[in-house]
Amino acid sequence: MNRLETILAHKQREIEERLQTVSPEQLERDIQETLPPPDFREALRRPPGAPVRLIAEIKRASPSRGQMAPIANPIELAHCYQQNGAAAISVLTDARFFSGSLEDLRAIAALPHHPPLLRKDFILHPIQILEARAAGASAVLLIAACLSPASLRHLMAYAAELGMSALVEVHNEAELEQVLTCQPEIIGINNRNLRTFEVDPYTALRLLPLIPSPMIKVAESGIHTPEDAHRFADAGFDALLVGEALVTAANPGEKMKELIGVVE
Numbered sequence: 001m002n003r004l005e006t007i008l009a010h011k012q013r014e015i016e017e018r019l020q021t022v023s024p025e026q027l028e029r030d031i032q033e034t035l036p037p038p039d040f041r042e043a044l045r046r047p048p049g050a051p052v053r054l055i056a057e058i059k060r061a062s063p064s065r066g067q068m069a070p071i072a073n074p075i076e077l078a079h080c081y082q083q084n085g086a087a088a089i090s091v092l093t094d095a096r097f098f099s100g101s102l103e104d105l106r107a108i109a110a111l112p113h114h115p116p117l118l119r120k121d122f123i124l125h126p127i128q129i130l131e132a133r134a135a136g137a138s139a140v141l142l143i144a145a146c147l148s149p150a151s152l153r154h155l156m157a158y159a160a161e162l163g164m165s166a167l168v169e170v171h172n173e174a175e176l177e178q179v180l181t182c183q184p185e186i187i188g189i190n191n192r193n194l195r196t197f198e199v200d201p202y203t204a205l206r207l208l209p210l211i212p213s214p215m216i217k218v219a220e221s222g223i224h225t226p227e228d229a230h231r232f233a234d235a236g237f238d239a240l241l242v243g244e245a246l247v248t249a250a251n252p253g254e255k256m257k258e259l260i261g262v263v264e
């Protein structure tokens with residue numbers, strides 16, 4: 001089993017357990033009592049000449065790095081991201097490998113005027129999208145390496161039905177070619193190979209020209225310095241997804257300004 005397969009086997013077991021305890025009808029009722037979430041896609045759109053958008057991540061740990069930052073108060077960190085111009089906030093909700101939770105997402109969604117929230121997890125089943133929407137997310141991550149084209153299409157349609165966006169993630173040409181047949185509105189190119197955890201910052205630059213122009217383009221992973229951000233902003237990405245560099249910074253707000261001060 002490669003590393004991604006190990007994660008997915010665990011996630012599949014977790015979903016089976018959730019299906020025993022969670023009531024979809026109750027989640028649907030909860031959703032009816034909430035306001036529609038803010039628009040993730042519009043928040044990421046970058047008009048010509050505007051600074052690159054930043055999706056700031058709440059990330060305590062990862063399979064590649066282990067424990068990175070305790071983040072005892074995720075609301076405080078989300079507030080800091082909000083105050084320093086995050087276009088959106090990515091909240092890792094996986095407990096086993098990233099020390100996150102749906103509770104983090106729910107708590108951050110209670111912040112007044114919060115930016116759109118992305119549920120970052122290994123989404124394999126519609127129940128995870130329903131839970132995300134009920135917890136206040138505007139978007140979910142759908143990873144091409146984890147889904148068949150038919151499942152991807154189905155989950156994208158279900159997210160849209162719930163008024164949510166999907167950030168559809170690819171890592172190579174073959175995944176991109178498959179994903180483009182599903183006509184996603186937002187594509188993320190992950191510089192990290194999820195099977196080996198190696199990060200190659202040229203992955204996103206190599207695949208970018210293959211993405212049709214109306215789609216929103218996000219560069220993900222391994223972005224640490226203004227020079228890194230500059231490279232992706234200059235290439236034409238709408239947004240950058242940054243985790244480790246922010247959560248390990250002595251001052252995450254200053255680090256954000258350093259990164260998003262970058263203009264083409």
Ligand SMILES: O=C(O)c1ccccc1NCC(=O)[C@H](O)[C@H](O)COP(=O)(O)O
Pocket residue numbers: 057059062063064065190192194197220221222223241242243244245
């Ligand atoms: O971060 C990991 O080690 C990881 C391992 C396996 C699957 C996913 C993983 N990360 C998810 C992400 O895509 C990143 O959290 C996100 O792009 C931010 O990356 P970074 O700025 O490098 O923390």
